[in-house]
Amino acid sequence: MTDISKLKFDEKGLIPVVVQDYYSKKVLTVAYMNRESLQISLQEGNTCFFSRSRQKLWRKGESSGNVQHIVSVTADCDMDALTVEVVKEGPACHLGTDSCFENTVWENPKYKPFSLDGLYRLIKGRKDSPKEGSYTTYLFEKGLDKILKKVGEECTEVIIGAKNGKEEAVFEIADLTYHVMVLMAQQGITLKDVIDELAKRHVVDKKVKQETMK
DSSP: OOOGGGOOOOTTSOEEEEEEETTTOOEEEEEEEOHHHHHHHHHHSBOEEEETTTTEEEETTTTTOOOEEEEEEEEOTTSSOEEEEEEESSOSSTTSOSOSOOOOOOOOTTOOOOOHHHHHHHHHHHHHSOOTTOHHHHHHHHOHHHHHHHHHHHHHHHHHHHHTOHHHHHHHHHHHHHHHHHHHHHHTOOHHHHHHHHHHHHHHHHHHHHHHHO
């Protein structure tokens, strides 16, 4: 654990902070902290920044309610910048967007950005706004029984694929993952719900391991 006294604040007593979503890893905003706001953040467990424009402390969400609960604080190699992972409540940007970084300047055509979070949003979008000719929309229109049938079929395909080697297993696991996410959207289950449940089991697993080592 790094001693915060080793952090290097600039001539104005500030240190830049990159705020990142704990679940999606998306950068939410870049702000600044001074020693007092950092101490408040660590004591209260929620982000508190120093507003350069207003020259005062600023607890994120104090007026909007969009609080950011801190998961971790990490310093860079020079100890003069921080990354803060948070679980946020509501938009991070004052404009009401999920992140302050929503304006794409350039994307390399060689790389296609992908995330499970993005896939889930696309799937849910097909449920909320059906699109003609979409397989995902078709599944939602057919209903829960059809979706469950596909999940069951894909489970079997994963088992068969795994017996035939890694490449086929990966292909079938991808199919299963997609259909499970369709089921999640149908049932109103989010990725965060599943991650939270896995996190609980991780804690239990650690306890079990500790008990067996005694």
